[in-house]
Amino acid sequence: MVGITINEVNIKNPRELQEIKGFLKDFSLTLDKDIDYTLSITEDGRLIATCSKEKNILKSFAILPEYQGEGLAAVMVTRIMDKLLEEGHETFFVFTKPCNKNIFISLGFSTLYEGKDAVLLENGLTGIEDYLKKIIKSNNIDTLKSRAAIVMNCNPFTLGHRFLIEKAAEENEEVIIFLVEEDKSFFPFNIRYTMLKEGTKDIPGVKLISGGKYIISSATFPNYFIKEENQRLRAYAEIDAGVFYRYIAKALNIKKRYVGEEPYCNITSQYNEALKAMAKEYEVELIEVPRRTMGQKAISASSVRGYLASGDIEKAFILLPATSAIFLKSPEGIELIEKLKRSHET
Incomplete structure:
Protein backbone atom coordinates (compact mmCIF):
# COMPACT_ATOMS: atom_id res chain seq x y z
CA MET A 1 0.00 0.00 0.00
CA VAL A 2 1.36 3.36 -1.03
CA GLY A 3 2.20 5.71 1.83
CA ILE A 4 2.19 2.98 4.50
CA THR A 5 4.98 3.19 7.10
CA ILE A 6 5.81 0.87 10.00
CA ASN A 7 7.30 2.76 12.94
CA GLU A 8 8.93 1.89 16.26
CA VAL A 9 7.33 4.20 18.79
CA ASN A 10 9.60 5.97 21.26
CA ILE A 11 7.72 4.99 24.42
CA LYS A 12 9.79 7.45 26.45
CA ASN A 13 8.46 10.32 24.34
CA PRO A 14 5.23 11.59 26.01
CA ARG A 15 3.86 12.99 22.75
CA GLU A 16 4.30 9.72 20.84
CA LEU A 17 2.92 7.70 23.72
CA GLN A 18 -0.11 9.97 24.08
CA GLU A 19 -0.91 9.54 20.38
CA ILE A 20 -1.01 5.74 20.85
CA LYS A 21 -3.16 6.06 23.98
CA GLY A 22 -5.60 8.34 22.17
CA PHE A 23 -5.84 5.91 19.24
CA LEU A 24 -6.51 2.95 21.55
CA LYS A 25 -9.16 4.86 23.47
CA ASP A 26 -11.36 4.86 20.35
CA PHE A 27 -11.33 1.05 20.57
CA SER A 28 -12.10 1.09 24.34
CA LEU A 29 -8.54 -0.14 24.92
CA THR A 30 -5.75 1.17 27.12
CA LEU A 31 -1.97 0.93 27.07
CA ASP A 32 -0.65 -1.06 30.03
CA LYS A 33 2.01 0.85 31.97
CA ASP A 34 4.61 -1.93 31.70
CA ILE A 35 4.81 -2.17 27.90
CA ASP A 36 8.41 -2.13 26.64
CA TYR A 37 7.98 -2.02 22.85
CA SER A 52 2.72 -3.44 21.77
CA LYS A 53 4.42 -6.00 23.97
CA GLU A 54 5.49 -6.47 27.56
CA LYS A 55 8.34 -8.97 27.72
CA ASN A 56 6.89 -11.95 25.79
CA ILE A 57 3.21 -10.88 25.88
CA LEU A 58 1.61 -9.08 22.92
CA LYS A 59 -0.77 -6.32 23.97
CA SER A 60 -2.87 -3.36 22.87
CA PHE A 61 -3.54 -4.54 19.32
CA ALA A 62 -5.80 -2.29 17.20
CA ILE A 63 -6.42 -1.55 13.51
CA LEU A 64 -8.86 0.99 12.06
CA PRO A 65 -11.93 -0.87 10.71
CA GLU A 66 -11.41 0.26 7.12
CA TYR A 67 -7.87 -1.24 7.14
CA GLN A 68 -8.78 -4.59 8.68
CA GLY A 69 -8.26 -7.53 6.33
CA GLU A 70 -5.40 -5.74 4.56
CA GLY A 71 -2.63 -7.82 6.13
CA LEU A 72 -1.55 -5.19 8.69
CA ALA A 73 -2.09 -7.60 11.60
CA ALA A 74 0.38 -10.08 10.12
CA VAL A 75 2.91 -7.30 9.50
CA MET A 76 2.82 -6.04 13.09
CA VAL A 77 2.71 -9.43 14.80
CA THR A 78 5.56 -10.79 12.63
CA ARG A 79 7.67 -7.73 13.41
CA ILE A 80 7.06 -8.05 17.14
CA MET A 81 7.76 -11.79 17.12
CA ASP A 82 11.06 -11.09 15.37
CA ASN A 100 -10.41 -11.70 18.33
CA LYS A 101 -9.20 -15.27 18.72
CA ASN A 102 -9.32 -16.20 15.04
CA ILE A 103 -7.13 -13.24 14.06
CA PHE A 104 -4.25 -14.69 16.05
CA ILE A 105 -4.98 -18.30 15.08
CA SER A 106 -4.59 -17.21 11.44
CA LEU A 107 -1.15 -15.85 12.40
CA GLY A 108 0.06 -19.18 13.81
CA PHE A 109 -1.06 -18.90 17.45
CA SER A 110 -2.84 -21.76 19.20
CA THR A 111 -5.44 -21.45 21.94
CA LEU A 112 -4.29 -22.52 25.40
CA TYR A 113 -7.50 -21.66 27.23
CA GLU A 114 -10.65 -19.77 26.37
CA GLY A 115 -12.81 -18.27 29.10
CA LYS A 116 -15.94 -16.18 29.05
CA ASP A 117 -14.22 -12.80 28.80
CA ALA A 118 -10.68 -13.60 27.66
CA VAL A 119 -8.64 -16.13 25.73
CA LEU A 120 -4.95 -17.00 26.09
CA LEU A 121 -3.03 -18.04 22.96
CA GLU A 122 0.62 -19.00 22.47
CA ASN A 123 3.14 -19.21 19.64
CA GLY A 124 6.90 -19.67 19.33
CA LEU A 125 9.65 -22.23 19.23
CA THR A 126 8.47 -24.03 22.37
CA GLY A 127 5.09 -24.53 24.03
CA ILE A 128 3.41 -25.89 27.10
CA GLU A 129 4.14 -29.53 26.22
CA ASP A 130 7.88 -28.72 26.13
CA TYR A 131 7.57 -26.93 29.50
CA LEU A 132 5.90 -29.96 31.10
CA LYS A 133 8.39 -32.46 29.65
CA LYS A 134 11.23 -30.34 31.02
CA ILE A 135 9.66 -30.20 34.49
CA ILE A 136 9.10 -33.96 34.56
CA LYS A 137 12.65 -34.74 33.46
CA SER A 138 14.55 -32.18 35.53
CA ASN A 139 12.63 -32.97 38.72
CA ASN A 140 12.52 -36.75 38.22
CA ILE A 141 8.73 -36.84 38.53
CA ASP A 142 7.00 -40.21 38.38
CA THR A 143 3.81 -39.33 36.50
CA LEU A 144 2.15 -42.61 37.54
CA LYS A 145 2.20 -41.49 41.17
CA GLU A 166 3.27 -28.65 56.40
CA LYS A 167 -0.45 -29.43 56.20
CA ALA A 168 -0.14 -30.66 52.60
CA ALA A 169 3.01 -32.67 53.39
CA GLU A 170 1.31 -34.40 56.32
CA GLU A 171 -1.52 -35.55 54.07
CA ASN A 172 0.42 -36.46 50.91
CA GLU A 173 3.54 -38.43 50.04
CA GLU A 174 4.69 -35.77 47.58
CA VAL A 175 3.89 -32.06 47.28
CA ILE A 176 5.00 -29.84 44.42
CA ILE A 177 5.28 -26.14 45.22
CA PHE A 178 5.11 -23.91 42.16
CA LEU A 179 6.68 -20.54 42.93
CA VAL A 180 5.32 -17.69 40.80
CA GLU A 181 8.26 -16.66 38.65
CA GLU A 182 7.01 -13.33 37.30
CA ASP A 183 9.14 -10.61 38.91
CA LYS A 184 6.41 -8.14 39.84
CA SER A 185 6.63 -8.69 43.58
CA PHE A 186 8.69 -6.53 45.92
CA PHE A 187 11.03 -9.43 46.73
CA PRO A 188 12.74 -10.62 43.51
CA PHE A 189 12.19 -14.19 42.34
CA ASN A 190 15.69 -15.44 43.20
CA ILE A 191 15.30 -14.21 46.78
CA ARG A 192 11.78 -15.63 47.14
CA TYR A 193 13.06 -18.96 45.77
CA THR A 194 15.98 -19.04 48.23
CA MET A 195 13.77 -18.22 51.23
CA LEU A 196 11.24 -20.88 50.24
CA LYS A 197 13.91 -23.50 49.60
CA GLU A 198 15.72 -22.84 52.87
CA GLY A 199 12.45 -22.63 54.78
CA THR A 200 11.15 -26.03 53.60
CA LYS A 201 14.24 -28.23 53.24
CA ASP A 202 13.38 -30.05 56.48
CA ILE A 203 9.87 -30.99 55.26
CA PRO A 204 9.87 -34.44 53.59
CA GLY A 205 8.31 -35.00 50.18
CA VAL A 206 8.41 -31.37 49.03
CA LYS A 207 9.58 -30.47 45.51
CA LEU A 208 10.09 -26.79 44.67
CA ILE A 209 9.57 -25.81 41.02
CA SER A 210 9.80 -22.44 39.30
CA GLY A 211 6.38 -21.51 38.00
CA GLY A 212 7.72 -20.53 34.61
CA LYS A 213 5.50 -18.98 31.94
CA TYR A 214 2.37 -21.01 32.65
CA ILE A 215 1.71 -20.14 36.30
CA ILE A 216 0.14 -16.79 35.46
CA SER A 217 0.62 -13.92 37.88
CA SER A 218 -2.32 -11.57 38.41
CA ALA A 219 0.21 -8.79 37.86
CA THR A 220 0.92 -10.17 34.38
CA PHE A 221 -2.71 -10.43 33.31
CA PRO A 222 -3.34 -7.40 31.08
CA ASN A 223 -5.70 -4.54 31.85
CA TYR A 224 -5.94 -3.10 28.37
CA PHE A 225 -9.11 -4.81 27.14
CA ILE A 226 -11.02 -5.40 30.40
CA LYS A 227 -11.47 -2.20 32.40
CA GLU A 228 -13.84 -3.33 35.16
CA GLU A 229 -11.73 -4.73 38.00
CA ASN A 230 -13.96 -7.59 39.16
CA GLN A 231 -14.50 -8.75 35.58
CA ARG A 232 -10.75 -8.66 35.01
CA LEU A 233 -10.10 -10.65 38.18
CA ARG A 234 -12.64 -13.28 37.14
CA ALA A 235 -11.07 -13.54 33.68
CA TYR A 236 -7.57 -13.88 35.14
CA ALA A 237 -8.65 -16.49 37.66
CA GLU A 238 -10.54 -18.54 35.07
CA ILE A 239 -7.62 -18.63 32.61
CA ASP A 240 -4.91 -19.34 35.18
CA ALA A 241 -6.97 -22.04 36.88
CA GLY A 242 -7.93 -23.52 33.51
CA VAL A 243 -4.32 -23.75 32.33
CA PHE A 244 -3.27 -25.30 35.63
CA TYR A 245 -5.97 -27.95 35.66
CA ARG A 246 -6.07 -28.76 31.93
CA TYR A 247 -2.33 -29.07 31.39
CA ILE A 248 -0.21 -28.99 34.54
CA ALA A 249 -2.36 -31.08 36.89
CA LYS A 250 -3.08 -33.62 34.15
CA ALA A 251 0.55 -34.06 33.06
CA LEU A 252 1.94 -34.29 36.60
CA ASN A 253 -0.92 -36.40 38.01
CA ILE A 254 -1.83 -33.76 40.59
CA LYS A 255 -4.95 -34.92 42.42
CA LYS A 256 -5.09 -32.32 45.20
CA ARG A 257 -4.42 -28.61 45.25
CA TYR A 258 -4.04 -26.74 48.54
CA VAL A 259 -4.85 -23.07 49.05
CA GLY A 260 -5.02 -20.88 52.10
CA GLU A 261 -8.26 -19.17 53.04
CA GLU A 262 -8.11 -15.54 51.98
CA PRO A 263 -9.69 -13.01 54.37
CA TYR A 264 -7.89 -9.92 53.03
CA CYS A 265 -6.97 -10.02 49.32
CA ASN A 266 -9.79 -9.73 46.77
CA ILE A 267 -7.60 -11.10 43.97
CA THR A 268 -6.69 -14.26 45.87
CA SER A 269 -10.25 -14.70 47.14
CA GLN A 270 -11.67 -14.63 43.61
CA TYR A 271 -8.89 -16.91 42.44
CA ASN A 272 -9.80 -19.46 45.11
CA GLU A 273 -13.46 -19.32 44.03
CA ALA A 274 -12.48 -20.02 40.42
CA LEU A 275 -10.34 -22.95 41.54
CA LYS A 276 -13.27 -24.38 43.50
CA ALA A 277 -15.69 -23.97 40.62
CA MET A 278 -13.43 -25.74 38.12
CA ALA A 279 -11.78 -28.42 40.30
CA LYS A 280 -14.43 -31.14 39.94
CA GLU A 281 -14.44 -30.88 36.15
CA TYR A 282 -10.77 -31.90 36.12
CA GLU A 283 -11.00 -34.45 38.97
CA VAL A 284 -8.77 -32.45 41.30
CA GLU A 285 -9.68 -32.00 44.94
CA LEU A 286 -9.32 -28.42 46.13
CA ILE A 287 -8.46 -28.16 49.81
CA GLU A 288 -8.85 -24.75 51.42
CA VAL A 289 -6.89 -24.55 54.66
CA PRO A 290 -7.70 -21.99 57.39
CA ARG A 291 -4.88 -19.49 57.65
CA ARG A 292 -2.45 -19.68 60.55
CA THR A 293 -3.05 -16.81 62.94
CA MET A 294 -0.85 -14.81 65.26
CA GLY A 295 -2.93 -13.34 68.02
CA GLN A 296 -6.31 -13.04 66.33
CA LYS A 297 -5.03 -11.99 62.91
CA ALA A 298 -4.19 -14.22 59.96
CA ILE A 299 -0.51 -14.15 59.02
CA SER A 300 0.06 -12.47 55.66
CA ALA A 301 3.06 -11.43 53.59
CA SER A 302 1.50 -7.98 53.16
CA SER A 303 1.52 -7.52 56.95
CA VAL A 304 5.21 -8.47 57.02
CA ARG A 305 5.99 -5.93 54.27
CA GLY A 306 3.98 -3.31 56.15
CA TYR A 307 5.92 -3.88 59.38
CA LEU A 308 9.25 -3.81 57.54
CA ALA A 309 8.31 -0.61 55.72
CA SER A 310 7.34 1.16 58.94
CA GLY A 311 10.46 -0.01 60.77
CA ASP A 312 8.70 -2.52 63.08
CA ILE A 313 11.31 -5.17 62.36
CA GLU A 314 10.62 -7.30 65.41
CA LYS A 315 6.88 -7.48 64.62
CA ALA A 316 7.77 -8.63 61.12
CA PHE A 317 10.20 -11.28 62.35
CA ILE A 318 7.54 -12.82 64.63
CA LEU A 319 5.61 -13.77 61.47
CA LEU A 320 8.62 -15.32 59.70
CA PRO A 321 10.46 -18.64 59.89
CA ALA A 322 14.00 -18.32 61.20
CA THR A 323 15.36 -18.89 57.68
CA SER A 324 13.53 -15.83 56.31
CA ALA A 325 14.61 -13.70 59.28
CA ILE A 326 18.23 -14.76 58.78
CA PHE A 327 18.12 -13.59 55.17
CA LEU A 328 16.58 -10.24 56.12
CA LYS A 329 19.42 -9.68 58.59
CA SER A 330 22.00 -10.20 55.82
CA PRO A 331 23.45 -7.21 53.91
CA GLU A 332 21.19 -8.01 50.93
CA GLY A 333 18.17 -8.29 53.20
CA ILE A 334 18.93 -5.04 55.01
CA GLU A 335 19.27 -3.29 51.64
CA LEU A 336 15.83 -4.57 50.62
CA ILE A 337 14.28 -3.40 53.90
CA GLU A 338 15.74 0.07 53.39
CA LYS A 339 14.33 0.13 49.86
CA LEU A 340 10.93 -0.88 51.21
CA LYS A 341 11.09 1.91 53.79
CA ARG A 342 11.90 4.47 51.12
CA SER A 343 9.01 3.33 48.94
CA HIS A 344 6.72 3.57 51.98
CA GLU A 345 7.86 7.12 52.69
CA THR A 346 7.14 8.28 49.13
Missing part, protein backbone atom coordinates in the same frame (compact mmCIF):
# COMPACT_ATOMS: atom_id res chain seq x y z
CA THR A 38 5.34 -0.47 20.59
CA LEU A 39 4.83 -0.43 16.84
CA SER A 40 2.60 1.87 14.88
CA ILE A 41 1.53 1.86 11.25
CA THR A 42 0.73 5.14 9.54
CA GLU A 43 -0.56 6.08 6.12
CA ASP A 44 0.62 9.50 4.97
CA GLY A 45 1.25 10.38 8.62
CA ARG A 46 -2.15 9.16 9.87
CA LEU A 47 -2.08 6.50 12.59
CA ILE A 48 -4.02 3.46 11.38
CA ALA A 49 -2.76 0.55 13.52
CA THR A 50 -0.68 -0.30 16.60
CA CYS A 51 0.53 -3.25 18.64
CA LYS A 83 11.84 -8.64 18.18
CA LEU A 84 10.96 -11.27 20.78
CA LEU A 85 13.26 -13.82 19.15
CA GLU A 86 16.07 -11.24 19.12
CA GLU A 87 15.54 -10.79 22.87
CA GLY A 88 15.81 -14.54 23.43
CA HIS A 89 12.14 -15.37 24.04
CA GLU A 90 11.09 -18.76 22.70
CA THR A 91 7.39 -18.56 23.58
CA PHE A 92 4.97 -15.68 22.95
CA PHE A 93 1.53 -15.10 24.43
CA VAL A 94 -1.56 -13.07 23.62
CA PHE A 95 -4.43 -12.38 26.00
CA THR A 96 -7.39 -11.04 24.03
CA LYS A 97 -11.17 -11.00 23.73
CA PRO A 98 -12.67 -14.28 22.46
CA CYS A 99 -14.03 -12.43 19.40
CA SER A 146 -0.48 -39.06 42.37
CA ARG A 147 0.58 -35.94 44.26
CA ALA A 148 -0.56 -32.60 45.66
CA ALA A 149 0.39 -29.09 44.62
CA ILE A 150 0.52 -25.56 45.98
CA VAL A 151 1.06 -22.36 44.01
CA MET A 152 2.78 -19.61 46.00
CA ASN A 153 4.24 -16.15 45.57
CA CYS A 154 5.99 -15.88 48.99
CA ASN A 155 6.59 -12.14 49.06
CA PRO A 156 8.25 -12.95 51.52
CA PHE A 157 8.04 -16.54 52.84
CA THR A 158 6.11 -16.48 56.14
CA LEU A 159 5.04 -18.87 58.87
CA GLY A 160 1.65 -18.87 57.15
CA HIS A 161 3.17 -20.27 53.97
CA ARG A 162 5.06 -22.90 55.95
CA PHE A 163 1.88 -23.89 57.82
CA LEU A 164 0.09 -24.58 54.53
CA ILE A 165 3.02 -26.61 53.18
